Amino acid sequence: MSNYADLAQSVIEGQKDKVIEHVKNLISAGNDPMDIINEGLIAGMNVVGVRFKAGDMFVPEVLMAAKSMAGGVELVKPLIATVDQKSAGKILLGTVKGDLHDIGKNLVGMLIESAGLEVINMGVDISAEDFVDAVIEHEPDIVALSALLTTTMPAMQDIIEILEDEDLRDKVKVIIGGAPVSQEYADTIGADGYAPDAGSAVELCKKLLASK
Ligand code: B1M
Numbered sequence: 001m002s003n004y005a006d007l008a009q010s011v012i013e014g015q016k017d018k019v020i021e022h023v024k025n026l027i028s029a030g031n032d033p034m035d036i037i038n039e040g041l042i043a044g045m046n047v048v049g050v051r052f053k054a055g056d057m058f059v060p061e062v063l064m065a066a067k068s069m070a071g072g073v074e075l076v077k078p079l080i081a082t083v084d085q086k087s088a089g090k091i092l093l094g095t096v097k098g099d100l101h102d103i104g105k106n107l108v109g110m111l112i113e114s115a116g117l118e119v120i121n122m123g124v125d126i127s128a129e130d131f132v133d134a135v136i137e138h139e140p141d142i143v144a145l146s147a148l149l150t151t152t153m154p155a156m157q158d159i160i161e162i163l164e165d166e167d168l169r170d171k172v173k174v175i176i177g178g179a180p181v182s183q184e185y186a187d188t189i190g191a192d193g194y195a196p197d198a199g200s201a202v203e204l205c206k207k208l209l210a211s212k
Contacts, residue, residue, distance in 0.1 A: 002026050004039040007072070011044025012051075014064025016071045023072045033079040034199075037107070041072045045103070066103055073107065080114045087118040089209040092140035094122035094131060096155035101148035101178075107198040108144065108177065115202045117209075128158040135163065135172055141212060142205055145191075147178040156181070157189040173208045177201055 002025035010018035019041075026036050048065045051057040057065075093109050095102055102124045109119045120138055122130070135143060143163075147153045156176050163169040173192040176185070186194035192208060195201035 001029070004035070004043065007036070007040030008044035008047065011041055011065050011069050011072070012047050014061055014068050016064075016068040019068040019072045020075060023075045027075070027079065033076045036076050037073065041069045041076075045069055069103060070106075073103075073110070077110055080110060088116055089142065089205065090118045090120065090138065090140040091142045091144055091205060092120050092122065092131070092134055092138060093144045093146070094126040095124040095146045095148075096131075096152050096159070097125055097127045098155065099147050099149050099152040100124050101146070104148070104178065104198070105146035108146065108195075108201045111198045111202050112144075112205055115206065117205060128155060128162050131159045132162045132166060132168065135168055136166075140172060141209055142173045142175060142192075144201065144205070145174065145176045147176070147181060150180045153178075153180055153185065156185075156191065160190055173212075175201070175204055175208070 002022035007019065007022040007026065010022055022040070023036060026040065027033070045065060048057060048062055052062050091112055093105060093112070095105050106121070109121045113119045120134070120140065122134060131143060143159070145156050145159065147156060160169070160174055163172065163174070175193040175195060176191045177195045181194060183194045193204045195204045
């Protein structure tokens, strides 16, 4: 038998095999896939964040935790109910330049996709110019930007400014998310919205698509 606390502890310890075992057990026991993510995997990663900040954990250990969490998310991913419909919108998603954090961004992509929207996931460390080129190439309805570092947040503003310079700003909505950003920051840089978590990102996308 496994519980959410065991799963969170295995994420903290970076024990990918144990994470996979606990996730499999929790799935077999009929637990909700989103509860497995929120109460087990993310709960563990939140503790990692606190210990990392306090200097009790270091980058290699944090990477092990991140890889363990990603292994767990992969198992849960097929179980997230997918709305079977023709794509109701196209979302261009990526982590901004200088930033390598992708766990939250990938969760956001997974949930948006499961809501029946098309997601083009550009990955991490994406320059403003590459985002704008991708807007021209893919013509998305929404650009969703992730940043986890206070030092990379300004890259979000760069993207909005280049979109304005290229006369593309009125063709695409821009939304932002990630631990250091906020609704206030979204307002400051002229983004169309902010989502604090993956579930809210889905709701925000739906709201913006409905208003288009
Ligand atoms: Co880094 N890191 N990290 N890190 N890391 C943080 C972000 C930090 C807060 C840790 C700390 O000090 N407490 C800190 C940033 C401090 C700051 O800027 N204020 C930090 C630092 C300092 C660094 C380095 C500089 C460390 C170093 O090298 N000295 C370095 C930078 C590397 C770089 O990016 N250039 C670094 C490196 C790393 C690892 C590579 C080791 C690893 C990342 C692995 C990976 O992503 N593949 C890592 C990790 C794992 C973390 C913490 C511990 C966990 C992040 C995470 O995955 N959380 C993090 C501490 C923390 O956040 N508590 C930390 C789980 C995830 C589900 O949540 O990403 O917040 P989150 O995503 C949420 C929401 O934010 C939101 O929805 C998600 C799901 O609910 N969301 C969006 C995210 N993106 C969205 C986009 C949207 C909408 C919502 O679109 C609209």
